[in-house]
Amino acid sequence: xxxxxxKAPGTGTGSQVQASAERARKARVRAHWLLNTPALIILLCAxxxxxxxxxxxxxLTPGDYGGIEWAFSLDGWFSVFMQRDIFEGTLxxxxxxxxxxxxxxxxxxxxxxxxxxxxxxxxxxIATRPRETRNVWLFLITIPFxxxxxxxxxxxxxxxxxxxxxxxxxxSTGIIEQPIQMLxxxxxxxxxxxxxxxxLMVLPIYASMEKFDFRLVEAGxxxxxxxxxxxRRIILPxxxxxxxxxxxxxxxxxxxxxxxxxxxxGGKNMMLGNLIALQFGQGRNWPLxxxxxxxxxxxxxxxxxxxxxxxxxxxxxxx
Amino acid sequence: xxxxxDFAVQVKGVTKVFGTGAQAFRAVDEVSIDIQQNxxxxxxxxxxCGKTTLLRMIAGFEHPTAGQILLxxxxxxxxPPYQRPVNTVFQSYALFPHMTxxxxxxxxxxxxxxxxxxxxxxxxxxxxxxxxxxxxxxxxDQISGGQQQRVALARALAPHPKVxxxxxxxxxxxxxxxxxxxxxxxxxxxxxxITFVFVTHDQEEALTMSNRVAVMxxxxxxQLGTPRDIYDHPAERFVADFIGxxxxxxxxxxxxxxxxxxxxxxxxxxxxxxxxxxxAPPVAGDSVTAVVRWEHAKLTAQGAxxxxxxxxxxxxxxxxxxxYVELSxxxxxxxxxxxxRDDELTxxxxxxxxxxIESNGVQVVRN
Numbered sequence: 001x002x003x004x005x006x007k008a009p010g011t012g013t014g015s016q017v018q019a020s021a022e023r024a025r026k027a028r029v030r031a032h033w034l035l036n037t038p039a040l041i042i043l044l045c046a047x048x049x050x051x052x053x054x055x056x057x058x059x060l061t062p063g064d065y066g067g068i069e070w071a072f073s074l075d076g077w078f079s080v081f082m083q084r085d086i087f088e089g090t091l092x093x094x095x096x097x098x099x100x101x102x103x104x105x106x107x108x109x110x111x112x113x114x115x116x117x118x119x120x121x122x123x124x125x126i127a128t129r130p131r132e133t134r135n136v137w138l139f140l141i142t143i144p145f146x147x148x149x150x151x152x153x154x155x156x157x158x159x160x161x162x163x164x165x166x167x168x169x170x171x172s173t174g175i176i177e178q179p180i181q182m183l184x185x186x187x188x189x190x191x192x193x194x195x196x197x198x199x200l201m202v203l204p205i206y207a208s209m210e211k212f213d214f215r216l217v218e219a220g221x222x223x224x225x226x227x228x229x230x231x232r233r234i235i236l237p238x239x240x241x242x243x244x245x246x247x248x249x250x251x252x253x254x255x256x257x258x259x260x261x262x263x264x265x266g267g268k269n270m271m272l273g274n275l276i277a278l279q280f281g282q283g284r285n286w287p288l289x290x291x292x293x294x295x296x297x298x299x300x301x302x303x304x305x306x307x308x309x310x311x312x313x314x315x316x317x318x319x
Numbered sequence: 320x321x322x323x324x325d326f327a328v329q330v331k332g333v334t335k336v337f338g339t340g341a342q343a344f345r346a347v348d349e350v351s352i353d354i355q356q357n358x359x360x361x362x363x364x365x366x367x368c369g370k371t372t373l374l375r376m377i378a379g380f381e382h383p384t385a386g387q388i389l390l391x392x393x394x395x396x397x398x399p400p401y402q403r404p405v406n407t408v409f410q411s412y413a414l415f416p417h418m419t420x421x422x423x424x425x426x427x428x429x430x431x432x433x434x435x436x437x438x439x440x441x442x443x444x445x446x447x448x449x450x451x452x453x454x455x456x457x458x459x460d461q462i463s464g465g466q467q468q469r470v471a472l473a474r475a476l477a478p479h480p481k482v483x484x485x486x487x488x489x490x491x492x493x494x495x496x497x498x499x500x501x502x503x504x505x506x507x508x509x510x511x512x513i514t515f516v517f518v519t520h521d522q523e524e525a526l527t528m529s530n531r532v533a534v535m536x537x538x539x540x541x542q543l544g545t546p547r548d549i550y551d552h553p554a555e556r557f558v559a560d561f562i563g564x565x566x567x568x569x570x571x572x573x574x575x576x577x578x579x580x581x582x583x584x585x586x587x588x589x590x591x592x593x594x595x596x597x598x599a600p601p602v603a604g605d606s607v608t609a610v611v612r613w614e615h616a617k618l619t620a621q622g623a624x625x626x627x628x629x630x631x632x633x634x635x636x637x638x639x640x641x642x643y644v645e646l647s648x649x650x651x652x653x654x655x656x657x658x659x660r661d662d663e664l665t666x667x668x669x670x671x672x673x674x675x676i677e678s679n680g681v682q683v684v685r686n
Contacts, residue, residue, distance in 0.1 A: 218380055219413035221400040223427035224478065233426075237417045 051297075058290035066284045076287030080295055097275070097292075104272040105299070107186055107261075108254035111193040112201075115250045116243065118194070119201035123242070124235075126202075127209035138206070141199050149196065153263045156192045157183060160264075184266030192260040197253060201246035208242030248307045252300050272296050326392075327482050327514040328354040328377060333386030335372050335538075346372040348538035349386070354482070354516060355530075359508050361517045363525040364535035365561065370518045373535075374484050377516065378407045391481060401430070406475035407484045410491070412467045414459040420470050421446065421455040427478040445473040448507065465496045472504075476511060485517045489524060501528055522562045526550060534558045552595040555685045556608055564613040566652050568681075572605040580683055582609055586646035587626035587674075593682035607683050613655035615680035618642055618666050624675035626652060630666055642666065644674055 058076045061069040083094040126137040144152060159165050160182040167179040182188055212235070220230040236243070258273035265271070270278070272292065279289030335347040347369040354360050362370035375381045377388060379400030388396045395403055406427065414423050424445050428438045446452040449469040454462055459470060468488060475483055485504075489497045505528050508515045519525055525532045526546040533543045534557075541555045542548075553559035556567070570582035573589060580592045580601065592609050594600060601607050621627060631651065632643035635658075642654045652674060666672060 213411075213413070215409060215411055215413045216415060218400070219407075219409060219415070220426075221380075222378060222405075222407045223474070224401045224430035225426070226401055226430075229430060234415060 054290045054293055058287050058294055060287050062285045062287050064284070066280070066286065068286050073287065076285070076291040079285075079288050080291045100270050100272060100275050101295075103186065103269070104255055107190050107193065107271065108251050108257075110190050111197065111254045112247050112251045114190065114194045115198050115201040116247060119198055119246060120205055120239075120243070122198075123202045123205035123209050123239075126206050127212065128214070134210075138203075141202050144195075145199065149259055150263075152196065153192055153260055156188075156195060157264060160188055160191065183264065184269065186265070186269055188264040189257075189261045189269060189271065192264040193254050193257055196260060197250040200249040200253075204245040204249065205239060205242040208239050208245075212238055244307055244310055248303060251303055255299060255303075256296055325356065326353045327356045327358070327390070328352075328516070329387075329389040329392075330354075330373070330377070331387040331389065333373070333376060333383045333388060335369070335376060335381060336384045345538050347376070347383075350535075350538070350540055351386075352533060352540060352543065354514060357512050357514055359505070359515045359517065359528055359530045361519060361525040361529040361532045362535055363519055363522060363532050363562075365520055368535040369538040370520075370535050371486055374407075374486055374516060374518050377482070378405055378484050379403050404478075404481045405484060406478060406480040407486060408471050408475045408488045410487045412471040412488075412491075414467055414470055414474070416459055419456050419458060420451060420462065423459060423470055424474045424477050427474065431478055441477055445477045448476070448510070449473045449503075464491055465500070468492060468500060469503075472507065476507065476513065479511070480513060482514045482516060485515060487519055488517075489519070490521070497524075504528060526562070534561065536561075552593065552682065553610065553684055554595045554598055556610075559610045559684050564653065564655065566611045566613065566616070568609045568611065568650070568652070569648070570607055570609045570683075572601045572603050572607055574603050575600050580607075582607065582681070582683070584609070584626065586628070586648040586650060586652075587624075590625050590676065590681050591678075593679060595682060595684070598683060598685050601683065608686055609681050610684050611652075611676055611680050613641070613653045614639075614657075616652070616654045616674050616676045617656055618644070618654055619673040619675045621671045621673050624673035626674035626676070628652065628672065628674070630668055630670045630672045633666065633668055642672075644672060 057068055059072055059074065061071040061073040061075070063069050079094060080097060081094055082091055083096075084091055122141070126134055126141075129137060157164070161167070162179040162181065162183065164183070166182070167176075170176045171179065182191075216234055216238070217230055220234045225233060256273045257271055258277060261269060261271040261274055262277075265274075273296075276289050276292045276296070279285045279292060283289070330350055330352045333347055333350050334345065337344045337346055350369070350373060362373060364370045372381060376383050376396075379395070379398060379402075383396055386396075387394055390403065390405065415426065418426070421442050424442045425438050428441055433441070442455075443452070446455050449472055451466060451469050451473065454466060459467060462470070468491075471488065489500050489504075492500060501524060504515070504517075517524075517528065526549075529546055531544060532546055532549050533540045534549060534555075535541065536557050542553065542558045544552075549558065550563055553562065553565075559565045560567075568587075569585040570590075570592075571585070573581040573583050575581070575594070578594050580594050581589055582592050583589050590609075616626075618624075618630070626644070626646055628644040628646040630642060631645045632641075634641040634643070637658070639655045639657050642656065644652045644654065646652050654674060
């Protein structure tokens, strides 16, 4: 930098000035790299490093008591999708894994949908409040974040278990005679995940609704659009970026959820997160666990790609 | 009810109160007005006078606290906006940002369930009408303010409403564009034959475009008439003050007969003044306010004319020169004289002068 400064003022020819400007620019870029190093180190150690370890583990042989043997094997990846019959040695699709995979995707989609159905009106409600009171509503939405996830999940359990609040009320009012089995079902997992991830749906939708010009709604009414048509043709399209972002933010953590399905799903209704944890724990099959984790990662990437492409399409349309 | 359908819109004793209790605000106060078919009617008034609220009640965005609104003789006060064959051009245009120019114009037609072919035809016709055919596939944020204005107009005209409501649509445009749009609006109104109800606080807009002007203040209509009526015969002090440049003179009634009043000006001599309709005839001895437009008086030599005073200020404004005369009773009187190239300044500041008011230049207004 100092070098560039001494040469620059008037003494050099045009090309010299240009060259020194170029040097200064490069120096600035180098300086930026230096400033970026802490972030890069954290990124390498905390994200890329472990990911690299997991990729390597997925191609190794499981150790007898957990851990890995340093011998190449495709068994981990193989058993994600296929299984070999112990006695006959025939190959078949790994039904258990497929059903867990399917349950994960299905419950995550259902959770996303439920969170949208509940979250959109909530976000709309907050966005239409007077400016001064909006922060109070947002504050209320974020309160559950302050309580430990485990405690919130146990609270849901208390609500839906056989002798829980809901069943007790329903039975005492005589609506049902036998308690409805809700705990340890897919339904319980979905309710739990919806509850936990709802704010992640509300906040991005609110962010896009807050910028929304409500005079457009009046214009819609004026042009003969009924309430439903205004919602479908004007409000939803304009809130789409928020809706897409919220859906991604709910879908991705739902797909890999561990605590909620573990507690509310009981032992048998596993989701991907539980299956992965199982392989690293009792299953003592780290390569399979790693391969499953990478499968989950791939699914998340696909979801993100769809999102990015959707947003890009919208942006190119706007400008 | 017979004969009521001669009117496009009838507003009957409509009141709109916002808020309750101590905060209650009467935005519109028992307003009645009959808007004729194919008329260009302007609601003119300062901001907060209730003109926009009245427009929004005709559109259906607000509902009257009391009174009735009739469209073609049928009561519509209780209908939601999407059931009223009335369209609005919004001050902010409120174009849909996620749609193209053509999609914006098609929106109302689609909502009415018109067949696709008819929608396309009407959209094309509208694009031609507002001279926007080349920009049909642009996004609304890719076009200029004046073009957005045209799209907003086309969008509101496309469903061929019985009445088009315009809420200060020209206020966001610059001076030149505003001038062009005034003529454009007038053209569109005569070409489509649709009744226009136009809201503005700009007197010039109101006078140039309208068939009739309703001057509003504090939730009431003070005067309704043709631009000429309103300008030449303001009935209220507020109207005279709001529209045009006006001198107010204190005077005493000498006698009053048959629409004419003889006044003794406090700062001058006796003059004959007009008494516009709607102003109660005063009796001799009453104190009244007389108005004289700036352009209806000129300076003369001291002693001549109905008023006398000292020339305090001469302001040259290009087309005209404004002469500020301090009258003997302390009030300031302004005379506007059109300039011509070979004028010579015969009056200079500090001179004692007389003011000569044109015949029919004085009239009495309600205070």
